[in-house]
Amino acid sequence: MLIAPNGPRLLRLFASALFLALAGSATQAAVAANPGCALGTQAVHFALPDTAKNFRTGWHLKVSIAGGKERSVQIDTGSIGFVVGRNAVGPHAVGPLGAGRQEYTSNGLILLGHYYRAPVTFEAGTARATTAPVTLLAVEQLACDQKYSKCSVRGRSAQSVGVLGVGFARKESIGSNAFLQIAAMQNGGMHAGYIVAEDAITLGLTPQNSRGFQFISLTRGPHDWLGAPACFGFRGKPGYAHMCGTILVDTGLASMIVSRAESLRPPDIKTAIPDGTPIEIAAPAFERPIMHYRFSVGDRGPLSPTSIRWSSAAGNGAFVNTGRNVIRGYDYLYDAKCGRVGFRARN
Numbered sequence: 138m139l140i141a142p143n144g145p146r147l148l149r150l151f152a153s154a155l156f157l158a159l160a161g162s163a164t165q166a167a168v169a170a171n172p173g174c175a176l177g178t179q180a181v182h183f184a185l186p187d188t189a190k191n192f193r194t195g196w197h198l199k200v201s202i203a204g205g206k207e208r209s210v211q212i213d214t215g216s217i218g219f220v221v222g223r224n225a226v227g228p229h230a231v232g233p234l235g236a237g238r239q240e241y242t243s244n245g246l247i248l249l250g251h252y253y254r255a256p257v258t259f260e261a262g263t264a265r266a267t268t269a270p271v272t273l274l275a276v277e278q279l280a281c282d283q284k285y286s287k288c289s290v291r292g293r294s295a296q297s298v299g300v301l302g303v304g305f306a307r308k309e310s311i312g313s314n315a316f317l318q319i320a321a322m323q324n325g326g327m328h329a330g331y332i333v334a335e336d337a338i339t340l341g342l343t344p345q346n347s348r349g350f351q352f353i354s355l356t357r358g359p360h361d362w363l364g365a366p367a368c369f370g371f372r373g374k375p376g377y378a379h380m381c382g383t384i385l386v387d388t389g390l391a392s393m394i395v396s397r398a399e400s401l402r403p404p405d406i407k408t409a410i411p412d413g414t415p416i417e418i419a420a421p422a423f424e425r426p427i428m429h430y431r432f433s434v435g436d437r438g439p440l441s442p443t444s445i446r447w448s449s450a451a452g453n454g455a456f457v458n459t460g461r462n463v464i465r466g467y468d469y470l471y472d473a474k475c476g477r478v479g480f481r482a483r484n
Contacts (some may be wrong), residue, residue, distance in 0.1 A: 142429075145259035174475035177328030179321050180341035182259035188307065188335045193459060195336055195388055201229035201302070202273070206382050208299060210304050212338060214471070216302030219257070219273035220248055224296045226275045230255035235460065245285025248298060249278040257315050261339035266319050266340055272312035296352045300389070303331065305355075305471065306364040316340055319343040330472040333388060335464055335483070342472055349462030350470050350479035354419060357476060364479045367420035367456045369395055372431070382455030384420050386469050386478075389461075396448035396456040403463035410434055410445050418457055420480065427468050428480040439465040 183453040185196055196212040205227025210219075222238055226232075232253030239248040253275050258267045276298045279286035304315040319340055321327035327341035339346055355362040367384030371377045380397055394417075399407050406414060412435030419426035432441040463469070470479035 147415075156304035157322070169369075174330075174477075176342050176344050176347060176471070177326065179327040180339055180343050180344060180346055181259075181264050181266040181319070182346075183259065183264045183340075184336065185261060185340045186336050187339065191335060192391070192465065195391075195461065196333065197261040197300070198338070200225075201227070201258045201260075203230035203253075203257075205230075207260070210299035210301045211389065212333075213300050213302045213389035214304045214333065214388070214469075215307075215313050215385055215389040216300070217304055217307045218302045219271060219300075219312065219315055220250075220276055220302075221273060221299045222294070222296035223250060223275040223277050225299070226255060226273070231270070232339045233275070234272075237311060239274060243394075245288035247280040247282060248274065248295070250276040251273050251279060252312070259398070266321075268315050268318040269320055269323050271315045271318050273315075274311045295315075302389075303471075304385070304387075305362050305473065306358070306383075307361070314473070328472075329474040330470065332468060333386075333464055333466045333468045342470070347470060347479065350468070350481045352470075352472075352477045352479045353427065355476040355478065362476050363471075364456075365420060366422065367418065367428075367457060368422050369416060369418045369455065370417045370423070371403055371406070372391065372417055374405075377403045378417075379423055380455040381422060382457075384418070385456070385458045386406050386463060387458050387460055388464070390458065390464070391443045391460055392479060393442035393445040393460045394448050394458040395445065396454075399447075403445070408447065418443070418459060418463075428463070430463065430466055 155159040183198060185191055195330045197209045198211050199207050201207045202225055205225050230253040233251035235252050239249055252272055254270045254272050256268055256270050276295045277294050279290040279293055280289060301315060303314050316331050317329045319327060322329045332344040332346060355365060364383035369381050384442040402419050407447050414434040417431040419429040430440050432438050434445050440462050442462050464483045466483055469479040
């Protein structure tokens, strides 16, 4: 789920131009097993077997915050930071620490509230994990960005908000990634990272649970790892089959967003991508990819998003937000400690 605390910011999400040059022999360097990266011995596996619900509304975990009442929150790999209705924050939280604001560029919704610090416990079935104190935004009010004519808060309650942002390469965030603040990760017993599969979320990377993944090494930016290199293209449209930049695997969206400067898009689909248009996605590149799939817009295939659109804030670089359906074909891994993402094809 794309976010912007201070207005639209897709322009700022594009990674360094280094990624735009990835092709040919450079692909070999990007696909790295990173043999010097030692994994851990501990992991917590949250089974979420209702896959139809996972792909319809996203993966959810039960959480309790600083002694507060348990509630369900959505896991969002497209943002960083925890936003939750104020009533979910328990009496042992520290705060309020100051006013906060979060805006979602996917729909123009603005969340207003105050920051708190508190430990968070995740639960699914018998599996549990607790974080060190993390910063979160306790939401007290909803509003709409006036630039989004379809945004409405009518019938919506601030107390219904519950999104746990666990992504990376997001320049703006409203706090820390709680998945990386598990107590066992802080003391070194658990390797900082996670796996999202169609029926589960796993915290902590081990040699056993990461077996079968192929990896793309990430480049370190000023504050976080930069986005992973990838390409998308429209087969059958000469000159537009390979548009390369970065990828975002976003469990917060059922739809797909692609970006390219309008002047660099195929002439017949500059403003909209009609049903029947073939599109193809590969990471890190079309040459020797470790993740690769294609579909025609509007079809009902398992990897097809509910819809696809051009970003309204495009730069010159190429960017693809896959949405969540890619996880029907590939388990997805993020290794925060060693700087890599992984894909494991599902049989």
